[in-house]
Amino acid sequence: MRTYENPVIAGFHPDPSVCRVGEDYYLVCSSFEYFPGVPIFHSRDLVHWRQIGNVLDRPGQLPLPDDLPASNGIYAPTIRYHDGLFHVITTNVGGGGNFLVTSERPEGPWSDPVWIDVPGIDPDLAWDEDGSCWCALAGVGVARIDPHTGKVLEGPVRVWSGSGRQHPEGPHLYRIGEWWYLLLAEGGTAQGHSVSIARARSPRGPYEPAPGNPLLSHGGTDLPIQCTGHADLVQAADGSWWMVLLGTRPRGWFPQFHVLGRETFLIPVEWVDGWPRVGPVGERHPAPTAWHPVEAEPERDDFDGPALAPCWISPRRRAEGSWSLADRPGRLTLTATGDSLDRPGHTFVGRRQRHPDSRTAARLEAGSARAGLSVRLDEAHHYDLEVGGGEVAVIARIGPVRQSIVRRPAPDGPLTLVVETRTESVLPPTATVAGQEVPGVRAAGPDTIAFSLETAEGGEPLAELDGRYLSTEVAGGFTGRVIGLYVTEGTAAFDWYEHRSTR
Numbered sequence: 001m002r003t004y005e006n007p008v009i010a011g012f013h014p015d016p017s018v019c020r021v022g023e024d025y026y027l028v029c030s031s032f033e034y035f036p037g038v039p040i041f042h043s044r045d046l047v048h049w050r051q052i053g054n055v056l057d058r059p060g061q062l063p064l065p066d067d068l069p070a071s072n073g074i075y076a077p078t079i080r081y082h083d084g085l086f087h088v089i090t091t092n093v094g095g096g097g098n099f100l101v102t103s104e105r106p107e108g109p110w111s112d113p114v115w116i117d118v119p120g121i122d123p124d125l126a127w128d129e130d131g132s133c134w135c136a137l138a139g140v141g142v143a144r145i146d147p148h149t150g151k152v153l154e155g156p157v158r159v160w161s162g163s164g165r166q167h168p169e170g171p172h173l174y175r176i177g178e179w180w181y182l183l184l185a186e187g188g189t190a191q192g193h194s195v196s197i198a199r200a201r202s203p204r205g206p207y208e209p210a211p212g213n214p215l216l217s218h219g220g221t222d223l224p225i226q227c228t229g230h231a232d233l234v235q236a237a238d239g240s241w242w243m244v245l246l247g248t249r250p251r252g253w254f255p256q257f258h259v260l261g262r263e264t265f266l267i268p269v270e271w272v273d274g275w276p277r278v279g280p281v282g283e284r285h286p287a288p289t290a291w292h293p294v295e296a297e298p299e300r301d302d303f304d305g306p307a308l309a310p311c312w313i314s315p316r317r318r319a320e321g322s323w324s325l326a327d328r329p330g331r332l333t334l335t336a337t338g339d340s341l342d343r344p345g346h347t348f349v350g351r352r353q354r355h356p357d358s359r360t361a362a363r364l365e366a367g368s369a370r371a372g373l374s375v376r377l378d379e380a381h382h383y384d385l386e387v388g389g390g391e392v393a394v395i396a397r398i399g400p401v402r403q404s405i406v407r408r409p410a411p412d413g414p415l416t417l418v419v420e421t422r423t424e425s426v427l428p429p430t431a432t433v434a435g436q437e438v439p440g441v442r443a444a445g446p447d448t449i450a451f452s453l454e455t456a457e458g459g460e461p462l463a464e465l466d467g468r469y470l471s472t473e474v475a476g477g478f479t480g481r482v483i484g485l486y487v488t489e490g491t492a493a494f495d496w497y498e499h500r501s502t503r
Contacts, residue, residue: 001286002286002291003286003287004287005283006265006284008046008049008264009041010260011261011353012263012482013262013263013352014030014189014230014478015029015075015122015230015246017029017076017078018244019080020234020237022237023290024043024044025044026106027041027049028040028055028088029077030077032072032074032075032478033071034316035316036054036313037061037062038054038055038056038074038090039053039311040054043292043294044290044292045290046242046244047291048294048296050297051297051310052106055101055108056074056110057310059317063092063095064095064316066316066345068316070380072094072095073092073316074092075091075093075121078090078123078172082125084104086102086105086106087102088102089116089125090123091121097117098115098117098118098120099116100113100147100150101113114148114149114150118145119137120139121138122170125147126175126203128175128203129175133146134173136171137156137171138167138168139156139171140158140161140168141156141159142157142159142205143156159200160205160209163186165188165194165214166186166187166192167185167187167188168184168186169184169186169230170230171183172184172231172233173203179200180200180203181197181198181199181276182207183196183197183215183231184197184198186214187219189227189229190227193217193218194217195215195228195231195243196209197209197210197215199274212275215277216228216280218280218281223281225248225249225265225281225282225283226249226256227247227248228246228247229247231243231245232244233269236288237290238288240268243266243269243276244264245265245281247262247281248262248472251447252444252445252446252468253444257446257468257474258473259467259471259481260356260480260481261481262478267279268288297311300497300500301496301498303497305325307325308325311352313350314349316344319347322336323347331493331494332493332497333493333494334485334491334493334494335487336369336370338488340488341384341397342397342402344379348376348484349485350482350483351482351483351497351499352480352482352483353480355421356423357421357422357447357502358420358421359498359499359500359502360483360498361417361419361498362497363417363496364416364495365493365494366387366492367490367491367492369489369490370389370490371386371485371487371488371490371492372384372385372386372387372388372417372485372486373417375482377470377471377479377482378475379397380475381469381475383396383397383470384396384397385417385419388489394406394462394465396469405463406463408462411453413455415455417454418452418453419449420450422450422502423446445471446467447467450464451463451464485497
C-alpha cells in the first residue's frame with residue numbers, strides 16, 4: 001500500500017486552508033510579519049505541494065509598518081473558489097483588519113484588498129444556494145457580506161461558542177448535503193489545540209454540536225505530533241474526504257520545544273451518521289488515490305533567475321533598492337537599510353527551515369560590507385554568523401542579552417558560511433567553541449546549532465549553540481525559524497544559498 005509522510009508542507013506553514021478546482025488543489029497559510037504574505041501552493045494529490053507564488057506580493061496589499069510586533073500581521077487566511085474567481089480572506093493584525101482579495105488565476109495577480117468592517121480575526125467565506133456570501137469569524141460570529149464591496153449586509157451574530165474550550169477560532173463553514181457544518185479550532189494553539197464541529201440547517205443556526213467533540217486533539221498524549229488543530233476540510237475528486245491542519249514536532253527533554261513552527265499535516269476523513277470522523281495524526285498514512293509527485297522546492301538557489309523564488313521572505317517589507325539580481329548577474333546583492341538585526345528595518349532575505357536535521361550554506365562576497373547568515377525567530381531571538389571589519393563572528397541574541405560567542409580574523413576572498421542543526425546530539429558533555437573544548441549542558445534542547453566556515457583550505461568549526469533559545473517555547477509567538485542572508489553595513493553579494501536535510 002502506498003503511504004505518504006507527514007507533514008506534507010514542512011517548516012513554518014501554519015493555519016492551512018485548502019480548496020479544490022476540478023482535479024487541482026490550492027492551499028494557503030499564515031505568514032504573520034513576513035513579506036511577501038500568504039504563500040500559495042498547488043497539488044494534484046494533496047500530498048505533493050509546490051509553492052506557485054504569494055497572494056500578497058505588493059506593498060500596497062500588505063501594509064506592515066516597521067513597528068509591527070513580531071507575530072502580528074497576516075493571520076489565518078481562507079481560500080475558496082466561487083463563480084470563476086479565487087478568493088482569499090484574512091486578517092492583517094496591526095495593519096488594517098479583515099480584507100478580501102480575488103484573482104482569476106491562483107498564481108495571480110491578486111486584486112488590491114477589499115476591506116470588510118467586521119470585528120475579530122480568522123475570517124472564512126461560504127456561499128449559499130441563492131448566492132449570498134457568508135463570513136464566519138473567531139468567536140464564533142457569522143455575517144452576510146458583499147464580497148465585491150466589503151459591505152456587511154447582516155450581522156455579525158453569535159451562533160456558537162464551541163464545546164467550552166478556550167479561544168474558539170479558525171472557523172470554516174461548509175454546505176454538505178442538507179446541512180451547514182461549522183468546523184472550529186479550540187483550546188489555544190499550544191498543547192491543548194483541538195478541532196470541534198457543529199451543524200445547522202442554516203448558516204444562521206441554531207447549531208448542534210457533534211456528540212464526540214472534540215473531533216481531534218493530541219492534548220495529553222505522547223504522540224510525536226502535537227498542537228493539532230486549525231483544520232480545513234476538502235473533498236477529493238474521487239469523492240473521498242480529507243483534512244489539512246497544523247501541528248508541531250516538539251523535541252528535547254521536558255517540556256520539549258518546537259523550532260520549525262507549526263507545519264501543515266494531512267489526514268483522511270470518514271463520515272459516520274452525518275458527522276466527520278478522524279483518527280490521530282500520524283507520521284504516515286495511506287495515500288490518496290491520486291498520486292502526482294511534483295518537483296520539490298530546490299535545495300539550492302544560484303540566483304540566476306529574473307526574480308527571487310516565492311519561498312524567499314523578509315520581515316515586514318523588502319525595501320526598494322535593498323536587493324537586486326541584476327546588479328551582478330548570478331549573484332544576490334543586498335544593501336543595508338538598517339544597522340542591526342535587533343531592530344526592525346534591516347535587510348534580511350530568508351527561507352523557512354524545513355528539516356529538523358539540516359545544513360544551510362551560503363557563499364558570501366562581503367568586500368567592505370558587514371553581512372552574514374542568520375537563524376532568526378524574531379528581533380530578540382537570533383543567532384548570526386557574520387563577516388565584517390576583517391573578522392568572522394558568531395553572535396547570539398537571546399531576549400535582552402546580545403553576546404559575541406567567538407571572533408577571529410576573516411580569511412581573504414569569498415567565504416562559505418555554514419549552519420547545521422543536529423537533533424541527535426544536543427550539546428554533549430563537552431562542546432567545541434572557538435576550537436576549544438568546554439563543558440556542555442544536559443541534552444535537553446531540541447537541537448544543536450553549529451556554525452562553521454569553509455574556505456579553499458577546508459572547513460573550520462566556530463561554535464555550537466543550544467537550539468532551545470530559538471524556539472517558540474522560549475521566544476513566544478506563532479512563527480518558526482527562518483534562515484537567511486543579511487547585510488547591516490554596505491553592500492554584499494551572495495553567489496548561492498542551499499538548505500537541505502542531513503537525514
